Every structure is written in structure tokens, then in C-alpha cells.
Amino acid sequence: MLDDRKRLVLRAVIEDYIETAEPVGSRTIARRHQLGVSSATIRNEMADLEEIGYLEQPHVSAGRVPSDKGYRFYVDMLMEPLQYTLQQYHQVQKEMLRHYREMERLCQEAGRLLASLTNSAAVVVAPPIEHLAFQHVQLLPVDANDVLVVLVLHPSVVKNRLIKTEKAYTASELLEMSMGLNQKLKGVTYRNLGPTILREIVAEFGEIGHVMVELLINGLVEEKNEQVYSSGAPQILSQPEFKDVEKAKLLFEALEQKEIWLKLLADDSEGVQVTIGKENPYADMQDLSVVKATYHVGGQVVGSIGVVGPTRMDYARMVAMVELIASALSELLTDMK
Amino acid sequence: MLDDRKRLVLRAVIEDYIETAEPVGSRTIARRHQLGVSSATIRNEMADLEEIGYLEQPHVSAGRVPSDKGYRFYVDMLMEPLQYTLQQYHQVQKEMLRHYREMERLCQEAGRLLASLTNSAAVVVAPPIEHLAFQHVQLLPVDANDVLVVLVLHPSVVKNRLIKTEKAYTASELLEMSMGLNQKLKGVTYRNLGPTILREIVAEFGEIGHVMVELLINGLVEEKNEQVYSSGAPQILSQPEFKDVEKAKLLFEALEQKEIWLKLLADDSEGVQVTIGKENPYADMQDLSVVKATYHVGGQVVGSIGVVGPTRMDYARMVAMVELIASALSELLTDMK
DNA sequence: TTTTAGCACTCAAACCCTTCGAGTGCTAAC
DNA sequence: GTTAGCACTCGAAGGGTTTGAGTGCTAAAA
Numbered sequence: 001m002l003d004d005r006k007r008l009v010l011r012a013v014i015e016d017y018i019e020t021a022e023p024v025g026s027r028t029i030a031r032r033h034q035l036g037v038s039s040a041t042i043r044n045e046m047a048d049l050e051e052i053g054y055l056e057q058p059h060v061s062a063g064r065v066p067s068d069k070g071y072r073f074y075v076d077m078l079m080e081p082l083q084y085t086l087q088q089y090h091q092v093q094k095e096m097l098r099h100y101r102e103m104e105r106l107c108q109e110a111g112r113l114l115a116s117l118t119n120s121a122a123v124v125v126a127p128p129i130e131h132l133a134f135q136h137v138q139l140l141p142v143d144a145n146d147v148l149v150v151l152v153l154h155p156s157v158v159k160n161r162l163i164k165t166e167k168a169y170t171a172s173e174l175l176e177m178s179m180g181l182n183q184k185l186k187g188v189t190y191r192n193l194g195p196t197i198l199r200e201i202v203a204e205f206g207e208i209g210h211v212m213v214e215l216l217i218n219g220l221v222e223e224k225n226e227q228v229y230s231s232g233a234p235q236i237l238s239q240p241e242f243k244d245v246e247k248a249k250l251l252f253e254a255l256e257q258k259e260i261w262l263k264l265l266a267d268d269s270e271g272v273q274v275t276i277g278k279e280n281p282y283a284d285m286q287d288l289s290v291v292k293a294t295y296h297v298g299g300q301v302v303g304s305i306g307v308v309g310p311t312r313m314d315y316a317r318m319v320a321m322v323e324l325i326a327s328a329l330s331e332l333l334t335d336m337k
Numbered sequence: 338m339l340d341d342r343k344r345l346v347l348r349a350v351i352e353d354y355i356e357t358a359e360p361v362g363s364r365t366i367a368r369r370h371q372l373g374v375s376s377a378t379i380r381n382e383m384a385d386l387e388e389i390g391y392l393e394q395p396h397v398s399a400g401r402v403p404s405d406k407g408y409r410f411y412v413d414m415l416m417e418p419l420q421y422t423l424q425q426y427h428q429v430q431k432e433m434l435r436h437y438r439e440m441e442r443l444c445q446e447a448g449r450l451l452a453s454l455t456n457s458a459a460v461v462v463a464p465p466i467e468h469l470a471f472q473h474v475q476l477l478p479v480d481a482n483d484v485l486v487v488l489v490l491h492p493s494v495v496k497n498r499l500i501k502t503e504k505a506y507t508a509s510e511l512l513e514m515s516m517g518l519n520q521k522l523k524g525v526t527y528r529n530l531g532p533t534i535l536r537e538i539v540a541e542f543g544e545i546g547h548v549m550v551e552l553l554i555n556g557l558v559e560e561k562n563e564q565v566y567s568s569g570a571p572q573i574l575s576q577p578e579f580k581d582v583e584k585a586k587l588l589f590e591a592l593e594q595k596e597i598w599l600k601l602l603a604d605d606s607e608g609v610q611v612t613i614g615k616e617n618p619y620a621d622m623q624d625l626s627v628v629k630a631t632y633h634v635g636g637q638v639v640g641s642i643g644v645v646g647p648t649r650m651d652y653a654r655m656v657a658m659v660e661l662i663a664s665a666l667s668e669l670l671t672d673m674k
Numbered sequence: 675t676t677t678t679a680g681c682a683c684t685c686a687a688a689c690c691c692t693t694c695g696a697g698t699g700c701t702a703a704c
Numbered sequence: 705g706t707t708a709g710c711a712c713t714c715g716a717a718g719g720g721t722t723t724g725a726g727t728g729c730t731a732a733a734a
Binding site for chain 3: 046
């Protein structure tokens with residue numbers, strides 16, 4: 001469909017544009033890349049590429065700029081895949097470990113690292129609580145009428161909530177109830193918490209049972225929004241496309257729309273996925289590109305992580321870095337198991 | 338020092354400027370405020386106010402703009418204090434309660450609310466862990482070699498960490514150790530964890546003792562940065578002073594310098610404090626003003642909360658809102674007790 | 675003595691014009 | 705098929721003018 005020279009020209013235009021953020025002209029290409037043809041020839045090729053829709057002209061006397069379609073072709077067919085080094089991998093894992101052993105923190109840290117590696121904004125969707133399984137439930141006496149509920153979920157999530165009770169429970173009463181609850185819940189995934197189990201809990205554990213059920217249900221609901229973390233937004237202001245504050249505001253607002261990310265990153269296909277400009281269904285993000293990957297625990301997809309930036313981004317680098325962070329995160333989470 | 342009319346003029350200039358963000362001229366004042374004198378008179382007054390240093394002129398044919406010193410006088414002497422309503426107070430408490438009963442979450446939520454009430458960026462310094470006291474320590478068996486350490490601190494902070502042990506402990510061993518640790522630690526503040534206690538713990542509890550001590554010490558260190566939350570940064574981009582992206586970047590960077598906030602908000606004097614422009618010792622923040630207050634648990638200062646914005650801010654409103662959030666937060670935290 | 679009307683003056687912002695140059699498309703020759 | 709050459713386009717940059725908000729000063733009025 002595209003002969004070799006056209007590919008070379010397209011690639012040259014895109015890579016120059018990614019680097020300089022300025023429309024690139026035929027002479028620049030002729031000078032900077034040794035294609036062995038004159039600018040006039042390149043001019044002809046560029047006109048063709050524009051006709052197919054891979055390049056665009058901001059105005060007639062400016063150079064060319066890649067279109068979304070052009071970037072797509074570049075990402076799929078032209079770009080030189082970049083492979084992260086083993087050294088980078090270890091470095092990243094070390095960084096992550098330095099911080100927290102707790103799953104949600106680890107996910108946040110992964111996002112922060114990704115943002116700093118790419119100089120861009122990163123978004124992480126942490127594993128939805130629905131996929132987690134109860135590993136351990138414990139009621140602890142803290143004060144006269146204060147009971148601490150500790151829920152250990154698998155993998156490596158601990159939730160705790162202090163509750164106030166009407167009745168004052170003794171340590172051994174609580175211990176006994178903990179054992180009972182454990183029996184009921186151990187191994188059950190959050191999502192499989194059917195009404196039967198809940199009703200049993202209310203019936204068997206009285207006041208505490210009531211509170212527990214409310215806590216289980218509300219815990220589930222509340223976490224929805226807490227599950228999306230973003231970082232690195234400020235540094236993206238250095239990108240020339242955001243010299244216009246309005247553009248920047250759009251990006252920031254997009255980052256705050258956590259539901260969008262839940263949906264966008266929910267797709268659990270394999271490998272790194274790239275969404276370019278208008279390919280994105282959300283109108284506010286059609287100037288932006290998203291590069292994302294899923295991460296795994298023991299082979300099962302549990303969440304995803306990605307970067308957002310202007311469509312003019314270094315896709316090869318972004319893909320490599322997202323891949324890097326996603327694998328490192330997957331490995332750490334799996335080891336946590 | 339300043340006669341009544343000068344005060345009226347200064348106040349009019351500042352309030353107009355806060356509202357419009359444009360340098361204000363003598364005619365505008367004469368028109369919009371009924372001072373009963375002509376623009377020429379106001380012009381003379383403004384010249385005087387400039388001489389004392391309360392007003393400045395961006396250039397000779399522009400109107401006047403308040404100087405830092407002018408804002409200071411306004412805040413101390415001129416501005417009409419705004420009192421939040423009881424209804425707002427209840428509303429805010431309700432909002433806060435809707436979210437979390439856990440101290441750190443509550444602090445974050447307070448920041449988020451403050452940001453949205455003021456359309457500005459808010460920063461919260463959560464109570465430093467050094468001030469917290471151990472209330473309950475518990476080791477829980479989670480898996481063969483996984484032990485969950487739960488630290489309940491007063492007021493209302495729960496920390497937990499999963500640790501891997503060499504030895505596999507039985508539930509009852511862990512229970513016994515929990516009781517021993519409790520005895521040692523209960524009531525001790527984090528800050529008073531002297532080497533004696535730590536040494537005793539290592540001596541008495543072997544492997545677990547080692548891990549516990551490491552955890553206690555590292556926990557202390559790691560939390561430092563985690564203790565500062567900021568929110569509402571994006572909305573501040575709407576302020577006209579940030580139409581220049583460079584300015585905005587400065588603010589964002591300032592918000593990320595958590596140590597600055599720790600120091601800035603560490604000062605635990607009573608009431609709401611206002612730092613205007615150059616009064617701020619940090620060079621990067623000399624275009625910004627900070628309005629902050631401390632919050633309390635049972636009468637004792639534990640942390641502080643504030644807003645940052647351009648020096649042209651609605652000080653009366655900011656002060657009222659910071660006061661509102663700080664009292665609501667104090668009351669909730671105290672009740673948690 | 676204070677206030678005010680009047681007026682000359684200043685200066686950024688807005689507008690218009692010109693120039694400059696990067697870049698194009700087309701044509702004709704190689 | 706390639707390329708040199710050239711006319712053409714159009715944004716960006718620079719320069720000049722106009723406009724208008726705002727000032728300070730002066731002299732007269734209160």
C-alpha cells in the first residue's frame with residue numbers, strides 16, 4: 001500500500017515532529033535524513049501522504065504535521081520498538097520495593113515512577129475490590145466501645161475500620177466472633193458476597209453482624225473512586241502543546257474524571273494498547289493519546305496502568321516504559337501473593 | 338496614621354482589584370463607590386497611598402494595584418470579617434462524615450472540601466506520627482510465614498504492615514507476643530520510643546522483635562512525606578494570574594515541595610494566619626499568599642490546613658473558609674477520640 | 675485649606691501595514 | 705521518475721499609528 005520511500009518519509013516526518021513540535025517541511029527532511037533524493041521529490045511524496053490522510057498541513061505555507069491516522073500507521077507499522085533493558089527493570093523494581101509492600105501503595109508508586117520515566121501524566125487503576133478474596137477477618141478490642149475490624153484481602157490488601165458498638169464486648173467474645181466470621185468468609189471473593197452469606201452474618205452475630213454487613217457493602221461502594229490514581233500532571237505543563245492554559249485545564253479535568261479511566265482502562269486485552277487522539281471516545285480527550293497496559297497477579301489481569309499526553313508523544317518510548325512498569329508491577333504483585 | 342477617607346479609598350481599590358484582577362483607576366472608584374468626592378480627590382489620595390507603599394502602579398498610565406504591604410493592612414485593619422454560618426458548618430461536617438472515619442482520610446477530605454469551597458488549592462498537614470500514642474498492637478497470623486502487624490494509634494489512626502517471618506508462628510504464639518508488646522507500648526507516644534524500649538523489644542521478642550523495631554523506626558521515617566496532602570490544584574488554573582503557564586508551573590512545583598509545607602504549616606500559633614507574597618520566606622512562593630489555621634484534638638494542636646493562591650485573593654472569604662474547615666475538622670477528630 | 679475642573683502627558687494595547695522567510699505546488703528540463 | 709527553478713501563499717515578526725484609560729499638576733472654586 002505504501003512503498004518503501006513513502007514509509008521512510010512518513011517516519012522521518014513523524015519522528016522530527018515528535019522531537020521538535022514544529023511542522024516539518026520537505027527541506028528539513030532532505031537535510032536531516034539521508035534519503036538520497038531532493039526536497040522536491042520529498043515534497044511530492046508528502047503531497048501523496050497528505051492525500052491518503054497520514055499528514056496534515058496547518059496552513060498552506062507551513063510544513064506537515066502527522067494526523068491521528070498517520071500516528072496510527074507509525075505505531076502499527078513504522079516505529080522501531082524500544083525494549084527496556086534488564087537494568088532498567090531491576091532499577092524500577094528496586095524503586096518500587098523501596099516504598100511499600102502494600103498493594104495500593106505499590107500501584108501508586110508504579111504510577112509515580114511511570115510519570116517520572118515518561119515526563120508525562122500517568123494513571124493507574126488499582127485492582128477492583130470485587131476481585132479480591134477474604135483471607136482473614138479479625139475484630140480487635142481497642143477501647144470500651146470501639147472495635148477495630150481488620151480485613152485482610154488477597155493479594156496483599158488490608159482494610160481496617162474502627163467501629164463504635166453499643167455493647168461493650170470482651171476480648172474473648174470478639175475473638176470468638178472473629179473465628180466465626182473467618183469461617184464464613186475465608187476464601188470468598190468480595191464479588192461473591194451473596195445475600196445468603198450476608199443474611200447469615202446478621203443472624204449469627206447480632207449487632208456486630210449488622211455493622212459488618214454495612215461495612216462490607218459500603219466498603220465496596222466507597223472504594224470505586226479511590227481506585228484510580230494519577231500522578232505527574234504538573235510536569236506535563238512543560239510540553240509545548242500546553243502553553244495554552246485552556247488545553248492544560250482540559251487535561252487536568254480529564255484526569256479527575258475517574259469514571260472515564262475506570263472504563264478506559266477496564267479493557268483487559270493483552271499487551272500494550274495505544275489510543276490516539278480521536279480514537280478516544282471521550283470528546284475532551286481527543287487531542288490526547290493514551291498508552292496503557294494491564295498488569296497481572298499470577299497470570300490474571302487485575303488492573304491497568306498507562307500514560308496520557310498530547311498526540312505528539314514519543315510512542316516508542318511510552319510503549320516501552322508502560323510495558324516496563326506493568327511487568328515490574330505484575331511481578332512484584334505476584335510475588336506478594 | 339491613615340485617615341478615614343484614605344482607608345475607604347484603599348479598601349475600595351483592594352476590593353475592586355480582588356474582584357476584577359485589573360488595575361483600578363480613580364474614576365472607577367469614584368463611579369462604583371459613593372465616597373462623595375471627585376475622581377481628582379481620589380487621585381490625590383491614591384498618590385498618597387502609593388507613597389506610603391500600600392499601592393503600586395504597574396506603569397504610569399495604568400491604575401493602581403495593591404502591594405503586599407497594602408494587602409497586609411487590608412487584612413489586619415480594613416477587611417470586613419466574614420463569619421461562616423452554622424448551616425455551612427453542619428453541611429461541611431456532614432460532607433466529611435460521609436467519607437471516612439479514619440483520621441488521615443478525614444484530613445484529606447477536609448483539604449478537598451476546602452479546595453472546592455475556595456476554588457483554590459488547599460494543603461493539609463496531617464498530624465505527625467510523633468504525636469500519636471500506641472493504643473493497641475496486634476500480630477495476626479495470615480499465612481504460613483506472613484504476619485500482619487496492626488498498630489492502632491491514638492487518635493484514630495491504624496497502620497498495618499504485612500511482614501514475612503523466617504519462622505512459622507502459631508496463632509497463640511502471636512497472641513501472646515501481642516499481649517507482651519501491648520504492655521510495653523500501650524500509651525507511649527511514638528516520639529517517646531526511646532532506645533531502651535526498642536532494645537527491650539529486640540531482646541524479648543527475637544525475630545519478631547527485630548522486625549517490629551525496624552518497622553517502628555522505618556514507619557516513622559517513611560510517613561514524613563506522606564503527611565502532606567494537597568488538592569484543588571487544577572481549578573486554580575482558572576485564575577487569571579495563571580494564564581501564564583510558567584507561573585502555574587511554579588505553583589504546582591511549590592505544592593509538591595512537601596517539606597516546605599511541613600515547615601510552613603508547622604507553626605502552631607492560634608487562629609487563622611495569613612502570609613502575603615514576599616512575607617513568605619520561600620522565594621518560589623513570593624507571588625502567592627497562604628491562609629492557614631491549625632486544627633486540634635481535644636485542645637491540642639495536631640496539624641494544620643490552609644489554602645494557597647495568588648496574592649490577589651478574597652482574604653475575607655479564605656479566612657472564613659479555613660476557619661470553618663479547621664473547626665469542623667477539629668470537632669470531628671476530637672469526637673473520634 | 676480642601677476640593678475640583680481642566681488639561682497636558684504617558685504608555686500599554688489594539689490595529690494595521692509591511693517585510694521576511696519557510697514552505698508549497700507546478701512546470702519544464704534532465 | 706527526478707529535480708531545478710520559480711511563482712505563490714501565508715503566518716510571524718517588526719514597526720508605526722491610534723486609542724483610551726489613567727495620571728499629575730495647576731489654578732480656580734468652595
